[in-house]
Amino acid sequence: MKKTMGLLLALTLTAGLFAGCSSKETIKIGSQSTSEQMIIANMIKLMMEDRKLQAEIVTGLGSTPVIVNAMKSNEIQISAVRYVGTDLTGTLGLKELPADSAAALAMVQKGIQEKFDQTWFPSYGFENTYVFTVRQDLADQWKLNKVSDVASHAKEMRLGTDNAWLERTLDGYPAFKKAYGLEFGKTSPMEIGLVYKAVSNKDVDIVLAYSTDARLKEYNLKTLEDDKKFFPPYQASPVVRNDTLKKHPEIKEIMDKLAGQIETKTMTELNYQADVKKAEPEQIAKDFLKQKGLLKS
Structure with a gap:
C-alpha cells in the first residue's frame, strides 16, 4: 500500500512538473518575410531564449497593416x-510628417502608445528609406555625394524608379522636383527590384532604391545624401x-x-549575407550577437 501511494505521489508530481513546463507562455515575434526582418526577429528570439524566455517567430506577415x-x-x-514613416502615414494616418528624425520618432511613439x-x-540604429543611387564610377567622375550635387547634370541623366x-x-x-529644384532628362518606370541591375548595366544613370538593400553592395552602388531631408524618417x-x-x-x-x-551600413551587410551569400538568418543573427557580446551564454 505504501509503495502504491508512493508511486501515485511520484506520478502526480511528475504530471504537475510536465504541466508546468507545457503551460510556459510562448511569446510570438511577428516578422515580414524580408531578410532584414527575419534576421532581426532571430536576434530578438535568441536573446529571449538566452534569458530563459520561450519565443517563436511568426513569419510571412505580408505588410505593416x-x-x-x-x-x-x-x-x-x-x-x-517597424518603420517610423510607414506607421506615421499608414497606421496613424498623418498627412504631414516632420523632417527631423527625433521629432518623427517621438510622434510615432506617442501615437502607438495612445492608440494601441x-x-x-x-531605433536599432538604421533606417530603411528611399535613397538616390548611382554607379560608383559616375559618382567619382561628377563628384556626386549628395542629391543637390546632381543639379548641374540632371537634364542629361536617366532616372529609374517604381511607377508609384x-x-x-x-x-x-x-x-x-519642387524641393530640389531639378528635373531629370528622362524617367524610366520599372519594378523596384529591377533598378539595381538597370543602373549597374548603364540602362539608366540614377535610381531610387532602398537604403539597406543588399544589391547596393552587390553592384557597388553609391547612395547620395538626402541633404534637403525630402524623404520622411524611416528609422527601424x-x-x-x-x-x-x-x-x-x-x-x-x-x-x-x-x-x-x-547602423545602416551594417544592416546592408547583414542583408547581403542573407540575400547574396545565402546564409541563414538565424546564423547571421547569432554571429552578430556574439560579436557584439549580447548573448549571455
Missing part, C-alpha cells in the same frame, strides 16, 4: 521591425504590447540593448 492587426488581436506580442497601448522602442513614386504627391516626384524599431512588457520586463532590457547597435 497585417502586423498591426496581429498585434491588436494578440496573435503576436512583438513586431520585430504598445511601446515603440528606440512618380505619381505620389506627398513624397513623390512632383514634390521632389521593435514594437511590443504593454501587457507583455509588464509580464516580462526582460524584454525591455533586450530591446534597450539592441538600440543603436545596427
Whole structure:
C-alpha cells in the first residue's frame, strides 16, 4: 500500500512538473518575410531564449497593416521591425510628417502608445528609406555625394524608379522636383527590384532604391545624401504590447540593448549575407550577437 501511494505521489508530481513546463507562455515575434526582418526577429528570439524566455517567430506577415492587426488581436506580442514613416502615414494616418528624425520618432511613439497601448522602442540604429543611387564610377567622375550635387547634370541623366513614386504627391516626384529644384532628362518606370541591375548595366544613370538593400553592395552602388531631408524618417524599431512588457520586463532590457547597435551600413551587410551569400538568418543573427557580446551564454 505504501509503495502504491508512493508511486501515485511520484506520478502526480511528475504530471504537475510536465504541466508546468507545457503551460510556459510562448511569446510570438511577428516578422515580414524580408531578410532584414527575419534576421532581426532571430536576434530578438535568441536573446529571449538566452534569458530563459520561450519565443517563436511568426513569419510571412505580408505588410505593416497585417502586423498591426496581429498585434491588436494578440496573435503576436512583438513586431520585430517597424518603420517610423510607414506607421506615421499608414497606421496613424498623418498627412504631414516632420523632417527631423527625433521629432518623427517621438510622434510615432506617442501615437502607438495612445492608440494601441504598445511601446515603440528606440531605433536599432538604421533606417530603411528611399535613397538616390548611382554607379560608383559616375559618382567619382561628377563628384556626386549628395542629391543637390546632381543639379548641374540632371537634364542629361536617366532616372529609374517604381511607377508609384512618380505619381505620389506627398513624397513623390512632383514634390521632389519642387524641393530640389531639378528635373531629370528622362524617367524610366520599372519594378523596384529591377533598378539595381538597370543602373549597374548603364540602362539608366540614377535610381531610387532602398537604403539597406543588399544589391547596393552587390553592384557597388553609391547612395547620395538626402541633404534637403525630402524623404520622411524611416528609422527601424521593435514594437511590443504593454501587457507583455509588464509580464516580462526582460524584454525591455533586450530591446534597450539592441538600440543603436545596427547602423545602416551594417544592416546592408547583414542583408547581403542573407540575400547574396545565402546564409541563414538565424546564423547571421547569432554571429552578430556574439560579436557584439549580447548573448549571455
